[in-house]
Amino acid sequence: MGFLLSQLGYQVSGRFKTLLAPLGLEPRQFLVLRHVARAQGSSQHALGQALLIPPSRMVSIVDALERRGLVERRANPTDRRARALHLTPEGRGMLARALRLAAEHERAICGDLSPAERDQLLGLLRRLPLAGELVDGVHPALTSEEAAAS
Amino acid sequence: MGFLLSQLGYQVSGRFKTLLAPLGLEPRQFLVLRHVARAQGSSQHALGQALLIPPSRMVSIVDALERRGLVERRANPTDRRARALHLTPEGRGMLARALRLAAEHERAICGDLSPAERDQLLGLLRRLPLAGELVDGVHPALTSEEAAAS
DNA sequence: CTGAATGGTTACATTATGAAACGATATATA
DNA sequence: TATATATCGTTTCATAATGTAACCATTCAG
Numbered sequence: 001m002g003f004l005l006s007q008l009g010y011q012v013s014g015r016f017k018t019l020l021a022p023l024g025l026e027p028r029q030f031l032v033l034r035h036v037a038r039a040q041g042s043s044q045h046a047l048g049q050a051l052l053i054p055p056s057r058m059v060s061i062v063d064a065l066e067r068r069g070l071v072e073r074r075a076n077p078t079d080r081r082a083r084a085l086h087l088t089p090e091g092r093g094m095l096a097r098a099l100r101l102a103a104e105h106e107r108a109i110c111g112d113l114s115p116a117e118r119d120q121l122l123g124l125l126r127r128l129p130l131a132g133e134l135v136d137g138v139h140p141a142l143t144s145e146e147a148a149a150s
Numbered sequence: 151m152g153f154l155l156s157q158l159g160y161q162v163s164g165r166f167k168t169l170l171a172p173l174g175l176e177p178r179q180f181l182v183l184r185h186v187a188r189a190q191g192s193s194q195h196a197l198g199q200a201l202l203i204p205p206s207r208m209v210s211i212v213d214a215l216e217r218r219g220l221v222e223r224r225a226n227p228t229d230r231r232a233r234a235l236h237l238t239p240e241g242r243g244m245l246a247r248a249l250r251l252a253a254e255h256e257r258a259i260c261g262d263l264s265p266a267e268r269d270q271l272l273g274l275l276r277r278l279p280l281a282g283e284l285v286d287g288v289h290p291a292l293t294s295e296e297a298a299a300s
Numbered sequence: 301c302t303g304a305a306t307g308g309t310t311a312c313a314t315t316a317t318g319a320a321a322c323g324a325t326a327t328a329t330a
Numbered sequence: 331t332a333t334a335t336a337t338c339g340t341t342t343c344a345t346a347a348t349g350t351a352a353c354c355a356t357t358c359a360g
Binding site: 204206207229230231232 | 316317318319320324325326
């Protein structure tokens with residue numbers, strides 16, 4: 001069971017990565033983009049806090065997104081240290097396309113499972129003890145030991 | 151579903167790694183050790199073929215195992231290029247301990263799932279299209295593109 | 301006003317990785 | 331037999347991912 005889960009998880013994430021590649025987007029960039037869309041104007045620090053991504057890593061992620069014109073670092077009126085992150089129209093379009101791919105990915109993963117079976121599978125997976133340690137929307141692969149401990 | 155599988159797979163493998171750490175064994179070394187036990191005397195090349203591990207990587211893995219006295223590189227009587235890999239008595243003991251930990255890991259992963267539920271979960275996971283691409287005993291994280299394509 | 305804390309960035313060391321070159325040996329071919 | 335080609339294992343090298351720590355500007359607390 002453990003080995004199977006590990007194998008499947010690796011395959012799934014690899015698939016998603018190649019699926020996103022045509023957009024020039026990496027999975028981690030996708031996660032950040034999605035979160036910026038949800039919380040426009042939040043700082044990089046807040047973003048890192050929410051996604052448990054260490055600050056030094058966030059820099060290069062946002063750099064890439066900004067270089068491609070998907071995200072803007074605006075000035076924060078109340079704190080001149082912080083940058084307020086905003087989605088550009090291009091960013092919004094990119095996110096929409098990525099979300100469409102993600103839905104496609106989801107269908108591909110589940111294959112010919114009926115909706116009932118799909119729910120059953122989800123239910124069983126969520127009952128695994130490890131599922132309790134997962135934070136919603138946070139991928140542990142991006143998490144630093146330190147951030148995870150907090 | 152995809153995200154959950156990816157998260158769980160990452161957690162599971164991370165857990166197994168820390169579980170094995172007290173033995174001074176890495177998951178990949180465990181895999182190799184187990185396979186050597188099954189096919190004593192096979193060459194590194196054959197091992198790499200079976201586990202889809204590229205040759206240059208196999209060197210350091212076997213180096214580590216040999217340095218710790220778990221595996222021996224003996225001369226192959228019929229081919230002086232190849233090394234015949236054999237488990238030492240220490241290697242056998244180590245493998246036994248690791249297998250015991252793996253069994254424990256398995257129980258920890260499944261938590262309070264009943265045997266029937268466990269089978270159900272396994273069955274559903276195996277019906278996922280991606281499961282068809284998995285090779286038994288081979289972890290895709292160790293395979294190179296090239297080896298995987300063959 | 302001074303010292304500590306914070307947001308963001310950069311510099312650096314560490315590690316993991318595969319491709320390719322290499323030497324020794326084996327196999328096929330002429 | 332002689333020669334070319336393939337194989338096994340190893341080493342070398344370049345590349346990429348990562349975290350830690352130092353750093354600057356700014357904010358906050360006393």
